[in-house]
Amino acid sequence: MKVDDPAARAREAVRALYDDDPASQALGIEVIEVVPGRVTATMRVRPDMSNGHGMCHGGFVFALADSTFAFACNSRGEPMVAAGASIEYLAPARVGELLVATTTEISRVGRQGVYDVAVTDQAGKVIAVFRGRCARLRAQDPNEFKTGGSP
Amino acid sequence: MKVDDPAARAREAVRALYDDDPASQALGIEVIEVVPGRVTATMRVRPDMSNGHGMCHGGFVFALADSTFAFACNSRGEPMVAAGASIEYLAPARVGELLVATTTEISRVGRQGVYDVAVTDQAGKVIAVFRGRCARLRAQDPNEFKTGGSP
């Protein structure tokens, strides 16, 4: 790996984030592709993610999208935290299904970023669309919201 | 319990939904108050919900809000499914913290509903605000999106 290879640095940044993220690991999320600003990840719908009709609880569809978004917005090396997100549920996902989340970097200007995530099933059908907003952390502002550090 | 007691019917509707919802149970969500259109529920942040800095992964904050919203919008007896939602992350939540989600019914007209959820820590500090949108299911429309049934 060349130190100035953006793709290798993006993979390293996402790997470090994932290795330090028990939640994404416990959800069974797997990162399958990383380029700067764009990540693809998968999650298989388990019975304990079901809302009782054999369908995936919306919170877990969201969690897959949110993790993939976090990986994508941190793939450029600058630490970003999620500020908020919206999701539209378009179709149900069944237990056993392998969900695939792919990101698109809509905007990254100054200290703000906007990313879209599409969650599909294995057949490519879109289950949900997600739009996440992130902000860059600054060390120097003691009042600033930090998700990743101690107070 | 009188059969025409709306509060008792709301509690029954939410209990039935919860009993049939492995995801909410596996998340450790507990419903602590139900009145028609309004539910309060809690969830303790476990280590496997952490993003690696001892802070709750946003997806699990969302999942608590989403479950509480689903209970609230179904507490009036008519089956509703979530159509979408947005969340704003306002402060981090630490592992071990007991999160409390409370709902407000913003609108319920015809086949559509809008509900707000606030997620606080035990000290009452707001961790996140969530706004959910739901739609009533119709049996007669075969093309309609169903989260809760087989195809």
Place this chain on the structure above:
Amino acid sequence: MKVDDPAARAREAVRALYDDDPASQALGIEVIEVVPGRVTATMRVRPDMSNGHGMCHGGFVFALADSTFAFACNSRGEPMVAAGASIEYLAPARVGELLVATTTEISRVGRQGVYDVAVTDQAGKVIAVFRGRCARLRAQDPNEFKTGGSP
């Protein structure tokens, strides 16, 4: 025009909507392309749309996106009303600029639709992204929300 030509019917549906829409006309919105499910429209930023720094007020960027969304979701011939929307402001737009709004049909299932709108300046720079949600009107439900009729 063949009566079964979907493109011609889409243009007719949008023309009828536009002709009956004083707001879009007063805003100077022009529809420049219509295919079923997809519309492109423009609006020039006037001084009375400015927030005082020579920049377009966000409400007018939103109004262009909202009109274009309404045209797109009604281009398939079934009457739809906007249920809600979100917008992310990515860059300012100057007075005198010609804004261009283009739509993408994300989902249209049963009685619900989701559409994305990108608003760009003439150089193609993205000014804002918008996501709109619409619902089909039903004549038979007297409680249903109607934007287009008397009570």
Place this chain on the structure above:
Amino acid sequence: MKVDDPAARAREAVRALYDDDPASQALGIEVIEVVPGRVTATMRVRPDMSNGHGMCHGGFVFALADSTFAFACNSRGEPMVAAGASIEYLAPARVGELLVATTTEISRVGRQGVYDVAVTDQAGKVIAVFRGRCARLRAQDPNEFKTGGSP
């Protein structure tokens, strides 16, 4: 007016913003109450704001909410710009109706703020709910998005 009177300073900040805002003036928006972090404003629905059925075009309901939000988030004296917003349309508003927008400051931490706006008709019926997100401007970051300055 005492220079350290927060209410007087809030009114001054909003007055300065309004006086320099041709769009809000052209829309007929009137600011009727200001306290720090909270603003109430009105707008009468004119025929040229109608979508052709005698109902207010959603873009103008949004514009009233967006202006009122901008006044509220700037009422504390620090310049903030809107980063994005969402709106849910709950009921139609008729031409001639006087709409009233009231704000609630949900969160203001560091460089970010979240504000809710409710738009009602004169009878107090809620027409729409709006949630806006703002960010503080920094002079020192040349890449940062500025809505209010020249390039």
